[in-house]
Structure formats: structure tokens, C-alpha cells
Amino acid sequence: MAPAAAKKGLLERLDAGEIIIGDGGFVFALEKRGYVKAGPWTPEAAVEHPEAVRQLHREFLRAGANVMQTFTFYASEDKLENRGNYVAEKISGQKVNEAACDIARQVANEGDALVAGGVSQTPSYLSCKSESEVKAIFRKQLDIFINKDVDFLIAEYFEHVEEAIWAVEVLKESGKPVAASLCIGPEGDLNGVSPGECAVRLAKAGADVVGVNCHFDPMISIETVKLMKEGLEAANVKAYLMTQPLAYHTPDCGKQGFIDLPEFPFALEPRVVTRWDIHRYARDAYNLGVQYIGGCCGFEPYHIRAIAEELAPERGFLPEGSEKHGSWGSGLEMHTKPWVRARARREYWKELHPASGRPYCSSMSKPDAWGVTKGDAALMQQKDATTEAQLNVLFAKKSLKSF
Amino acid sequence: MAPAAAKKGLLERLDAGEIIIGDGGFVFALEKRGYVKAGPWTPEAAVEHPEAVRQLHREFLRAGANVMQTFTFYASEDKLENRGNYVAEKISGQKVNEAACDIARQVANEGDALVAGGVSQTPSYLSCKSESEVKAIFRKQLDIFINKDVDFLIAEYFEHVEEAIWAVEVLKESGKPVAASLCIGPEGDLNGVSPGECAVRLAKAGADVVGVNCHFDPMISIETVKLMKEGLEAANVKAYLMTQPLAYHTPDCGKQGFIDLPEFPFALEPRVVTRWDIHRYARDAYNLGVQYIGGCCGFEPYHIRAIAEELAPERGFLPEGSEKHGSWGSGLEMHTKPWVRARARREYWKELHPASGRPYCSSMSKPDAWGVTKGDAALMQQKDATTEAQLNVLFAKKSLKSF
């Protein structure tokens, strides 16, 4: 195994026209495995259960990922103490961030992957704190990333381009390459800034790579990045493109994405994309000129492997994980039942429209649309746990009649 | 942690009226993680990637499972050399079985779980080998289980009760408790033996616990076990009951279960059951008198945790994994968005009918029904890989027009 020092950096690879395969979603995968709590979605498992986090990193590496993103999603100090969260007090944000860096580096060194330190949107911004206050939050994480010498940085999961720009400006202080992705769809950010304009502003703020992650499905995300590409071209601004979408079908989402769907987060199962959906996503992203192609919530290792398999002709090799997967289902040649062996081909899976097995469920939902955004009292950070009285107000607001 | 020796055995627990929570499905979970090949579905990962297998065991333990089933599904010698499989030659069945036992024991010792050695249906039976030949296959695995001193034995995933009885007869030679589960639905086994009759024959052959696993969804499996219970009562034969169903909705399955569905095995995603479906399953199974409640293909750790959470009032405690899960979604109280906090309650999730997000897909499929069963040439074991000519015959038989 080559030492990390010998590896080509992010920009060298992108400049050379290489495809960068990102990893998948940690919080959702680890929630299902029992190590992350839905609600706070914070990454204390890096300290509490490092072996579980390490295993997931290894699976993504084996699936073909070129990036090990530090498991530092929502690991800003203000988030770790929000609404009764114990992590800031009992563990500390510093320890969580450090542990996440160590694990990512360890696994990255087992293969040809880079370590990316990641920051994401903060409760402080939603609570209308000042630019310098919010930047101070990001800087705290950045100090650790610099100390641990990550290979590059990612500002991701921002609903407001303004906050993302603040993050990029902080991260650029390090001199390392910076990628920035918003969790927006074709309608733009929550302040109504269009995807094209968002991309231009992020690139001008210093982001080397811009794109989207989370909140929307692969096809919608490609549509959004297409708008970003057009915006960049129109403004004659250069940046690499990235997509790290959901692995959930979201044709029925509004502007805020899958958070608003009634199924979020505990009944999204019927929306999970298949590996064949990912083949199409990888091809479409590649054809659009996206060089950094990964996934977010819902992406399991086999989804990342599907990106690597679809783009194997371009990359020239299959990922290690393909030793346990015949491309386009060809492993089924070894199945006992002959009618299953008859499915060992591309045409079969490419054309299949999978049934839901749920005769009492519809194909689409009506998203919640409360029209609540930055600055609203209900979005404010609070240290104390949500009280029963606060909940009852919300329960009354959300009638169960709607489904 | 108490030494294994101090643990109560399976029958002691069942006699005391305790609920035994089984673990989930290894081959499907590890296929998604990149360590099992769909098609052969064999468990060589126990040797090749022990840390991945160990991690999954730990997740199920943490989710509340009382049983660590050795990862020996399809680990019979004849299966490991079927249709071009390299495992028998390159690794050996003995090593796979031994490694699986060691991992299961290690993790079981980290908690209050028992180790169960498992055997499953063989290509030899489908190829019409004699009773003594088939029994010799089982005995090879049993020798290792005895040597590794597993706590009890499971004969599972049998489509023909006759073969299951042969397995039970072999396993009983050990003197250890034996559980037996068929992969059948309410229509009975592939020879047309009814569930009630199957249960009686298995119990008479020596099985202490009888039931079903795999091939059908939780609700259908409960229906089948209900027929087993009635058969046992009518025959005045005593046995404990077990269910380890799929975590896939299969209302459209025929007699052979989910193998026949066009979505098997690579497009089952929209059928995955939610944790709330599992709550209902656990309650219904308990109400029916099933004491051994677990899962099979598709069951992830969070599904097993849902069994443990639903039955926490009866068992008196929550599983360790619930430290990262508010029962019935109460962890959402900590979510940033108020309309998601409004989902932090049982009534919400219990009533929700999740949408598929797939407007071009139907709710049900027409299963393949080739009418091929034991003894058919197409089901015969063969050491060589399936040839292209053999595949073309199958491809021609299976027109793609059907969907």
C-alpha cells in the first residue's frame, strides 16, 4: 500500500480528468446499525463506537470510494449541545472531531483514498447569529482538521448559500482544496438564490468544487447541478462539479427536499434506490461532466460500488468489492433456481420496474410545507430538550388527518 | 460479562416463558456491504473478512438478539463447490464453518447471547441424492459445531420437510437442542405437505422448536406459523414456535416465495419493511404464542431492535442499541425542523402509509412460476460454472415482455 504522502491530491486528480468517487451516507447507515440517533443525527459514535465507524469506512473504500469523509457531520459545538444533546458536555466536540479524523486517516491509508474534513450547516446560523459568530464555529473544526492534516475540506449540507460562503471562506484559510455542496434542488436555496447563482458565488468565494448533496434524489440532483454548470459557464467562472445525492426517490419533494416528506426519516424504505438506479445516475452525472460523484443519506456500500462498476470502463478498473458482485447481476449464473439464473443480464435489470409490495400505499406523498425558515422561533437553537408543552403545540399543528 | 457457561440454555429460557430474539439476515446484509456474492450466497466472508462478519454480529447483539447464529448458511461442502464456486477448493468448507463458529462465540460472549450452529438445504437433495448421502453432508457440519461446542442447533431454510427431517435427525445426534424452520408459506412445502403436518413431523423427528424462516413477509409467516400451531395442537404434539421472516413485503408471492418475484434479488428495495411494520410483527407473533422471534433476509439491526423495543414491556428492558433510538420516533424531539419534531409520536408512525416515490411502478408483481422442482435437470448440482449455452436456454425461456 502506498503511503498517503505519495498519493495524488484532489486537484491533481481532477485536473487530470479523473473521476473521484465519494463515499456514502454515514448518519443514515449508522442509524440503521444502531450507532446514531435520528433527531440529533450527531457523530459521537466516532468516540463511542470507533470500530463501527471504521467498518463503514472500510466498506465504502472497498466499494470504490476515493474519499474518506471524516464522520463530523453536525459536529459543530453548537449542534452538539442543541435541544438536550449530551455530547458537547460529556464528550466534547474536539474529541469527536479528532476521533473522526483518526479513523478516516487509518482507513484511507489502507487504499487509494483521500481524507476530507467536513463541516455542515449550524444551528447558530438558523438562530441568526452574526457572521463572525458562525465563522468561529467553523474555525473550531478547521483547527482540528489542520492539526490532523486532512487532504482537503468539504463544506456540505447548506440550505442557504450565504452560510456556505462563510464556511468556504473559513476553510480556505487553510490553503487546502475546498469543495462546497448545498442541499438544494432546482428551485435554489431557501433564500431563493438560483442554483446557477449559488455555484458562481461559491466558486468566487474560493470553492474549487461546487455541487449538491442530500435532500433530493439522484435525478433531481443532476438537474440541479446542470443548472449550476450553466450558471458557471454563463458567468465564465471555473469550478469542478460534484453530486452526492440521496439514495431515496423524491419526485414529490418541494423546495426543502426529503425532510418535508411525511416518511422522513423512519419510513423512507420504499423509496430506496436500487443499484440499477445508481448505474443510470453515475452515467448521467459523468455525461454532464460531474467529476466528483458520490452519495449521501441512504447510500450504502453497494450503491457506491454501482458507481464504480458503471464507470469502470472510464476508470479502467473495478473496485475491490466487485469480487463479490457480478456486474449487472451476472453472479446469478451461480444461483440454484433456473429462473433466477435467467436474470443474470443487463437487459433484465435495466428494464425492470420494481413493485412496492405495498398495495395500500400510494406512489407519492404530499410534503409538509410549514413555510418556516431561518429566524423563525421554531428553528432556534436551544440547549434544553424540547419540552412536552413545545411538542404539544407542534402535534396540534400537524393534524394526522393528512394521510 | 458473564461467561457463556453461566448462561441459561435455549430450553431453559423457553421453558421459563422467555422471549428469544433471533438475529437478522447475514447474506443479504453482507451482500450490500460487499462481502457476499448474490447467486452463490455462500459465507466465505467468515474466513476472508472476519471483521465484517464480527461487526454485523455485534450490531445484532446490540439490537437485542439473544442468538448469534453461525454464519454457515449454504456452507455445506456440496454447495461450496456448486456451479463454479471456488470456496470448497480454495478455502474448504471446514475452515468456513470453523471461522463462523469462532466469530459467533466471540461476540456471544460479549453479551447474553447463545451460539446456534446452522445447516440449510443442500444441492444434493435437489439432485435426488440418497438420504444417507444428504445426511453425510449435514454430519460434516455438525462435527464442527460439536467440536466448537455451540449452544444449540438450527436446521433452517428447507423447502421440503423431508430434507428438514433428515437434518433434524442428524442434528439430534449431538444431544443439543434443535430448532427447525422451513421456508414455506401457508400453502405448505414444495411437495404439498401442509404447514400443520410439517410442524408435526418436525417435532416428532426431534425438533424442540419449529417454525418458518425466509421466503415470505412477516404477516404471511405469522399466518403460516398459526397453521403450524393448529396442526401441533390437533395432533397433541408439543414444540416451541419460531418465526424468522423476510423484511420484504411479499403479498404477491406464490408458493415458492420471494425467489420467484421478478425483483429478486437486486430490486427488492421498495419492499423493505419499516421498523413500524416490525413492531406489528413482533406484537402479533407474541400474541400468537411464538417465543422465538427473529428475522431473515432483509432484516437489518434496526429491525431486530424494533422487536426488542416492542416487546420491552414483556421482557422488562430495552436493548443496548436503544440508547441511540427513541421508542416510536421520540428521538425526533431533538430535530431542528419543527414539522419533523411533530412526528415524534407513536400515532404518527403507526398510521402512516409510506409512499414509494416510484410513479411508474406498480404495487405488485407477477411472480415467475416455472413449475420446476426437486429432480428437475435445471436444479441439478454441477461443479462447472453455468455455461453461456445453458444461460441462453434460460434467457430464451424468460421473455422480457412480462414486465
Added chain:
Amino acid sequence: MAPAAAKKGLLERLDAGEIIIGDGGFVFALEKRGYVKAGPWTPEAAVEHPEAVRQLHREFLRAGANVMQTFTFYASEDKLENRGNYVAEKISGQKVNEAACDIARQVANEGDALVAGGVSQTPSYLSCKSESEVKAIFRKQLDIFINKDVDFLIAEYFEHVEEAIWAVEVLKESGKPVAASLCIGPEGDLNGVSPGECAVRLAKAGADVVGVNCHFDPMISIETVKLMKEGLEAANVKAYLMTQPLAYHTPDCGKQGFIDLPEFPFALEPRVVTRWDIHRYARDAYNLGVQYIGGCCGFEPYHIRAIAEELAPERGFLPEGSEKHGSWGSGLEMHTKPWVRARARREYWKELHPASGRPYCSSMSKPDAWGVTKGDAALMQQKDATTEAQLNVLFAKKSLKSF
């Protein structure tokens, strides 16, 4: 046009092995046209708007129907004065029945059709009136049918075979052929009498033709009649078979049929069967040996024509209405758009699975199941209109949460 006198009677035709094509559903078709009120479903239009009733008869005749059923559904005196209905008092049951006979005869004489006088279940029976009281109700209608010299009689839409037998016994007094059909599914009548047993009892009571109508879709109805056929054969009792099912898909119905579906009666649209569904129904019914093949609620003239077109090879001719319909869509050869001309063939329509165009709707519903049957206070006949207080009790019972 041959005079009616010269026509072969029902039994002559059946004895000769001829297929009898019934007509479609009057109350639902005329409700949509504006002449029948959903709720009471009574046939006063025969007096109030004879031209509308006559036109519908003509359309069914043109579509190939061999029977003009008098529009006397629910035309029993007790029904016409139930729950505030004005017909008994303002028009009289006698006039409604007479007008219906006259119209049916007029149109029957325009072609090769027979007139069938029909009676159906009574509020008196549901209100636990005595056998002689209920029979007196039927006899009132029969007197008119005899006076108007209909060709044969039909007792249809009975949920309890007991009441149907009473009807058959009364109708047989006329000496005319009698057909009897229950609105039951494979689970049998509301007293739990199996379809096979129902058929035997009806035939023994004197019915020349037995079968089912209404309440279930064509495929389920064929299943029920199959059970009737098997019952008759087992009992060595002879009767001709008939089916007049709904033109609505009802895979989700319980024992009481489509009345219990939440969509009944004003949102059944997405369930309407296509003409191609009817082709399959006609063929399956014919293959089972059903000789009297028609339709009930939802059957429009084009559905009846589809029966006649499917069975044209057996009958030797197409119906008059086929001059405006190319079999299996061949009329599309004349369409302007080439891709629509490409649909002018059997293979196209036979394989098509039509989409609902309703992305927020499921494929199946959960039927209401109040467990209310004969004798329950809520089913009692009452002359007065339902009061607001009575309604409020029902509204409170039926929570809107269920969908």
C-alpha cells in the same frame, strides 16, 4: 323484425347450447346520466323519463344483449317508500313496474331479445319480516310481470340465499323460466352458506339458471360461480349458470363486496374495467361453462359489446354495435397520429397495464367492516327520512382518519 312470439325462449336457447348475453347495469349508468338517485337507487325514471331508459335499453340491444331486463331493480313497494322515498306515494310501485315492462318489451321487439322481469332483495327481509310478508312483496311485482307477459323472470341481488329462495318460489308460480343470482363472493352469503350450497338450494327451489350478479368484479365472480358449479355437480343437481358481475375491479373487497369499499358509490371511477378486461371475462366465463353472461353496475354498452365481440367466433356473428368498433382496436388504423395507429392490434391492448394517473392514490383500499347484518337496527326499513341525529351517530362512528 321478427315478432316476439316467433322468438325462441330462454330454455330453448340454453338447451341448444346458445350463449345468452345479458345487459348491463341500469342504476349506475342512469345515475351518471342524471335519472337515478344514488342512495335509494330506485327506478322511477321508467315513469319520469322513459326516453332515457329506452335509449339505454337500445344501446344494450345494439351492443349484443339478448335480454332486456325490466328496469325494476328495487321496485318493490317497501323499498319505494323507505327512508323518505317519494315514489310509492307520488307514483306507485305498480306504475313504475308497468312502465318498465312496456319499455323493455318495446325495445326487445326491435331485435332478438327476450324480456326478463326482475325482483331483488327487500328492506322487509332485512327488517325480519315473515316469509309470507316478504313473499307478498314479490308477488305484487310478479302480478305485473304476468300481466305484461314477460318472457322469463330473474331474482337477483340477494345477499341471503334464504330470501332468494322465497323469491324463486314466488316467481315459479308463474310457470315461466326463472333465473336466480346472488350478490355474493367466494365466501358465500351473509349467513355463511357457501356458494356451492347456495346454488344447490336455488336449483332445488326451482331456479333454471343460477349464478351471481353485482358486488364483485368479473374475475372474483367467475371464481364464485366455479364454486357453484362444483356444488351442483357434487350434489348431482342440474342448473344453467349465469354471471352478471360489476365492471369495477374489487380485489380488496371483503365478504359484502363493493358496498364496503370507501369509494362506493361516488369515487369508483379508477376501478372501471376496460373492454379488454371484459374480453378476458367473457372467455373465462365461457370456458367455465357459463351460458348466461352479462353485467351489472358499471357495465356500459361498450362492455356488453366486448362480450359479444369476444364470443363472436362461437356465436357466429358480431353485434350491430360493432359497426362502430374495430375488434381489438383495429379502428385505430384510421387515426391521424401514426403512433396511435400502431396500437391497432390485439397484442397491444392485451398486454397493457393501464396507469391510474393518480400518483397520490393507492392501488387498494381497506373496506369498511361494520359487521352489521340482517336484523340490526341500523338496517331496519323506516318510512321517514334519515334524521340528522341518526346521521350524526353514523358520522361519529365513521372516523375520517381511516384514509
Added chain:
Amino acid sequence: MAPAAAKKGLLERLDAGEIIIGDGGFVFALEKRGYVKAGPWTPEAAVEHPEAVRQLHREFLRAGANVMQTFTFYASEDKLENRGNYVAEKISGQKVNEAACDIARQVANEGDALVAGGVSQTPSYLSCKSESEVKAIFRKQLDIFINKDVDFLIAEYFEHVEEAIWAVEVLKESGKPVAASLCIGPEGDLNGVSPGECAVRLAKAGADVVGVNCHFDPMISIETVKLMKEGLEAANVKAYLMTQPLAYHTPDCGKQGFIDLPEFPFALEPRVVTRWDIHRYARDAYNLGVQYIGGCCGFEPYHIRAIAEELAPERGFLPEGSEKHGSWGSGLEMHTKPWVRARARREYWKELHPASGRPYCSSMSKPDAWGVTKGDAALMQQKDATTEAQLNVLFAKKSLKSF
């Protein structure tokens, strides 16, 4: 009944702010009744079966329609002789148009309805005939309308605004009021002219009323007319608005509307809108300022009645047909079964999402999109019937695999 002479004209009514309720779709309704052939869709029934046409007129009048549109859809001479159609030769276009006028006038005189003479798009235009040739076609029909003294004129079902303008220019020669509606959606006409621009051009050509009919569902059509309204306002051009949409849900249509759906025209059943969908349509249209509200293909009399019932508060009266319909299902108060009486209320029907009863069907389809438009050889008028060779080319082009 007041003589026609005493009736207020179209413009007087519109100027006075009255709502004009249009009638429903004749070709689809009469196809189902057996009098129109799908494919040619021509209106020779006006001559061949006048009583059937008259009856449908009466039903729409009774349902509340203020307009009796002459049944002259596709009654241009060139269409009546297209692709083997016998009408031009055996009957003549003149007779068809005259008979249609007579029937419409007869029924209009039975109530407060106006007679509208209608022309629609021509094969000549699609075959690239000159403006004067196409106009000559329209003028032939207009001569008859003038001779029969219709009350106003409608140019409807045009896919190209250019042809519609030619039609309007011809119709204006009569001095009578002219309404013009295109069968377009929000994407505009087939030459890419936006709805707003189309509306402006039509109004400038002399149309007093502009809007859309056919091809799209009510909600999409309202969206299109909204764009028309905005275009008119922006251009400061005045015209009244009209909508006569399909009664089929078409969320999955492309630019050419429902013709492209695989279900057109023989499997549209699951898409039929309910009366409650129409309530919403009528309210939304009214709120947008549309004064002429009717329907097209799929609209049955009960759909038109639903417009009249929804707008009864504004119009001050219910239609005659409501004597057989309790608003919002209140007639169900008279139903025998109590759980059906519990549905006798607005809240019930308003919230219901009807199931399709079709578990093997999806909610949406992929439209055909052949990219064929005006001038393409495959669209050319031809007197001879489509030959088998021509069909085979089309069949080969349209693989059946697509569904």
C-alpha cells in the same frame, strides 16, 4: 319554455358576468354507447342515430349546460373521407352538419341553452395545404351554421394556433360571436407558441372567448388558461376565458397531451375523474376568472352537473338533474347500509383518495413521443384505408417492450 329568440346571447351573458356552463364530450361518450368509431372519431351518428345524439344533448342540458354544441367534431369534408372513411361518400358532410344543427337546436329549445356551431382541426392543415384551401374547408361548415342560424361559433381542438386563427377569421365572417380553444398545455402549441401568445393572437384575430379544450386534465388546463390570462393582461388585450378539459387525469402527459399516453383511447378508465375532482375544477376555474366552464372527452352528464352544483351559490340555482343527486353525496342518507349513510357528507368525499383496484398497474405511464408533427409523411391525409404494409411499419416502430 321561452322561444330561442327570447334568449340572451353569449356576449350578453358574459358581459353580465354570468357563468356559461359548456356541455361534455360527445365522441367519447357516444363511442361507449356504440355510435362513434374510435379512430376516425367522426360524427355521422347525427344522421345515422339521431335519437342517441339527441338523448346525450338532453342529458347535458338537464345537467346544467348552457350550450348545445353541434355534434360536428371532425365533420370537415376532408376528415370524412380520410383513411377509408365512408361518410363523405355515403352520407356527405353537408347532411352530417345539418342534422347536427337540427338536433342541437331542438334540445336547446327545451331549455335555456344556446346552440354553438363547431369546427375543429383539419387533415388538410396537417398535410400542409394552403391557407385558402384550409379556410375553404371551414367555410363549407360555416355556410351550414349560418343557414341553420346557430347562436355562436366555436373553433376548438387546434394543436397549432396558426390554423385556429384561420378558423377564427373564417367564422368571424358570419358576424356571430366566436369562441376559440386550443388543445394545448402549459408548453404551448406544437410550433412552440406559448399559451399567452396564442391567446393574444386568437383575440386579435377576432375571438371573443379564448381558452383550451381536450388533451389535458382539468388542473393542467387551468394552469394553461392562467398563462393565457397573464398573456392577455400583459398585452392589454381583452377576451373572455374558457376551459373544456378532459375528464381524465393526465399528470404524465407530454406536450401533445393524452393522445400520446399508452392508454389512449381504450384503457383510459382508471384515469376518469370523479365528480369531486370536478367540484375542485369548477371552483378553481371560477376563481381564476374563467366564465365559460365545460368539458371535453370523458365528461359525462354527471361531471357537467358537478360544475353546476359547485357553482350553484354563484348562479343561484341547481340544475334540473340535481333532483336526482344530493349535493356532496347527501342522497346517501337514503342508503340501506349504515356505513354508506355515513358517507353522506362533503368532508368524506373531499378527502378521499380513491384506490385503483389495480395492484399490477402503476400510477403513471411513459407517453409515446415520436416527435412527428405537421408535414410529416405519417400525418398526411390519404383517402385510402391504411394498408397492412403501412401498419407493419408502425408496429415494428412501436416495440411492445415499452410497458
